[in-house]
Amino acid sequence: MTTIRPRRSALYLPASNARAIEKARTLDCDVVILDLEDAVAPDQKAAARDAAVAAVRGGGFGHRELVVRANAPDTPWGADDLAALAGSGAAAVLLPKVSAPATLVEARAALGDGPPLWAMIETCRAIVDLPAIADAAGATGLAAFVVGTNDLAKEMRCRPGATRAPLLPVLTQVVLAARMAGLIALDGVCNVLDDEAVVEAECRQGLDWGFDGKTLIHPAQIAAANRVFTPSAAEVEWAQAIEAAFARPGNAGRGAIRVEGKMVELLHLEEARRTLAIAHAVARR
Known part of the structure; x- marks a missing residue:
């Protein structure tokens, strides 16, 4: 990868x-x-x-x-x-x-x-x-x-x-x-x-x-x-919300959860992590 x-x-x-x-x-x-x-x-x-x-x-x-x-x-x-x-x-x-x-x-x-x-x-x-x-x-x-x-x-x-x-x-x-x-x-x-x-x-x-x-x-x-x-502020905020939601103990092992009224799956978590990695790397520069 x-x-x-x-x-x-x-x-x-x-x-x-x-x-x-x-x-x-x-x-x-x-x-x-x-x-x-x-x-x-x-x-x-x-x-x-x-x-x-x-x-x-x-x-x-x-x-x-x-x-x-x-x-x-x-x-x-x-x-x-x-x-x-x-x-x-x-x-x-x-x-x-x-x-x-x-x-x-x-x-x-x-x-x-x-x-x-x-x-x-x-x-x-x-x-x-x-x-x-x-x-x-x-x-x-x-x-x-x-x-x-x-x-x-x-x-x-x-x-x-x-x-x-x-x-x-x-x-x-x-x-x-x-x-x-x-x-x-x-x-x-x-x-x-x-x-x-x-x-x-x-x-x-x-x-x-x-x-x-x-x-x-x-x-x-x-x-x-x-x-x-560069990921926008709104995109970063949404990615953070997805990551935080999946990190909650009650959501451990779940493949799909509800975040701010939307159905979110593990594929969205993967994309959220990519968005945050890009945003953090840009911010460090």
């Missing part, structure tokens, strides 16, 4: 940008993803790889999980990326365009006992093969699904628009597969940078769909993601 911790905001930053890496140590995001793939030009790949490893080993990121997105294993840079990251101490290695379990198996062989794997779900083949990919989690150290909505939309030839309606069935499948395997599920990026209301609305949609957080492409998007994916 994946450790319960806030992953409300996961910010992509190019590993080739030293200033961005330094700035990341001060940002209020939960996850920093140093990118070796899309954000880095071919002639900068090796230097970006060295910079990412140096950043991981240098530390200073505090509570932030430091993840590195490698190039795909079948690219000219993928094998070197995985070799360098195997003993780096990164919180995870994010693999792009995972479309079959074999990609995870190959990456795990290269990483050995190194970092867990996070998988980008951004191809039509990945969506079709999601159950098989999720089933490989235990054997490959897969810990998260990260949706690549832009790549998916391109391959599907759909037009997501403000509502992302064409992608919603796909997002549902990703969340279902993630929950089936006990994985983290992070929503894709919002391409709007200068309208916080739009960013917040897309984050709210992701929350409603069951995602744990959202991937971001600019620091200006962090506040909205953190706000949406």
Whole structure:
């Protein structure tokens, strides 16, 4: 089971940008993803790889999980990326365009006992093969699904628009597969940078769909993601009420009880504990 911790905001930053890496140590995001793939030009790949490893080993990121997105294993840079990251101490290695379990198996062989794997779900083949990919989690150290909505939309030839309606069935499948395997599920990026209301609305949609957080492409998007994916005061109060009710001696061993006029089962207790764990972790920061 994946450790319960806030992953409300996961910010992509190019590993080739030293200033961005330094700035990341001060940002209020939960996850920093140093990118070796899309954000880095071919002639900068090796230097970006060295910079990412140096950043991981240098530390200073505090509570932030430091993840590195490698190039795909079948690219000219993928094998070197995985070799360098195997003993780096990164919180995870994010693999792009995972479309079959074999990609995870190959990456795990290269990483050995190194970092867990996070998988980008951004191809039509990945969506079709999601159950098989999720089933490989235990054997490959897969810990998260990260949706690549832009790549998916391109391959599907759909037009997501403000509502992302064409992608919603796909997002549902990703969340279902993630929950089936006990994985983290992070929503894709919002391409709007200068309208916080739009960013917040897309984050709210992701929350409603069951995602744990959202991937971001600019620091200006962090506040909205953190706000949406942090349990509200009312949610915390309700979770506390459920936990307290089940803790009463008279309710010991009961599978369903009455709390404030509502029927509450053990599944609600489990979700209440998750809500409180996230809220407490956020408060400690």
